Amino acid sequence: MTQLELFPVQSDPLAPADPPALSELTEAQRARAGRRLAYVQALEGLPAGACGADAVPAAFAAVGREVDDVKWPSLRQVRRWQRLLRTSGGQVAALADRRRSVPARPRWAGWIGSVADEAAAQARLRPARSLSLLTQAALQRCREEALARGCAPDQVPAPGTLRRMIRARMRPPARGSAAPARQVFRFLHMSSGHPLGEVVVGEETLDIALPELDTDRVHLLTARDAYSGVTVAARLSTTEPDGDAVLGLFGARPAAATPEPLGVARLCLGLPDALLLDHAPRFRSESVLRSAAALGIELRFGPAASAGGAAPAAGLGQWLAATGAAVATADGLMAAVQDWLSRHDLGRSRRDGRTPLDRWQEGVTRYPIRLGAAAAPARMPGAGAGA
Known part of the structure; x- marks a missing residue:
């Protein structure tokens, strides 16, 4: 009998235990291991020298949207999962271990x-x-x-x-905490209880040269639903918008309307209960007040700088600069506006994982909207030019 048989080598009690098989895990643990493996594969799939400040968040964001994660892990967490996968010999079940994970926070509705x-x-x-x-x-x-x-x-x-x-x-967001493209989707809304209960009107002036229209400045007028965050109406013009242009977003046509070479990018066929506007004189004319009263729309005025007030539409100019989109024609500008509106309406919230369009569709199912005289039937906001 050899010495090895008399004195067998004892296993190290501090060595990590072998991970269980995938069949021994619960469904939630298998799903957790699969999500973590996707992040590790995304990190390993980056080309050499591309693990910078921009490439890693973009790769993790793509995985997060694919696996429907509300919050994406940090680079440090994924590195730890990568080491855990290597030490376990490539066993995916090792990624289901939660002993060193950050405690999960409750997800509120x-x-x-x-x-x-x-x-x-x-x-x-x-x-x-x-x-x-x-x-x-x-x-x-x-x-x-x-x-x-x-x-x-x-x-x-x-x-x-x-x-x-x-x-x-x-608390206001930290300066420089969000990328310009993501800052477009930041919108702190004041819930009004139902869709089109309150619509916030904003405007933005864009320095865009359009030789075919002989202008180098374009005005964007938007109407955003406070309940869902969906931009229900939008209009482009070469002149500064007034109160008649605001009501025109909802199908109201004044008798002496001047033709506009650009026009409405998205029309809302429903009527809001209240419009939140800047208290500029061009929005407070007698004709606008009478037209709004005839439509049953309450006009509320406040300073443009106030929170919840008629804040600038701010977003299209930043989005064009962030994406590098070149706009040289009226049709190209209209297409860019449509793309920007669709991206905003489909931007998934990191808090609850829902989009503004999800909240809108849920709201109109529970609370039918008030239709205007020209609505026949109402169209949902989203892809296309109607709201």
């Missing part, structure tokens, strides 16, 4: 985020109200909404959690 958004907007519109009062009002609304939806009591956040959610929305 999308309507809770809307309540927090509304509370943050109310805090900016009414600075005299304290955060405690806003939290109490938001908590009461969450409880009422949960009761109406038949949700369990544990699906409503605690007062401290709701307070932190509201405070985070009141």
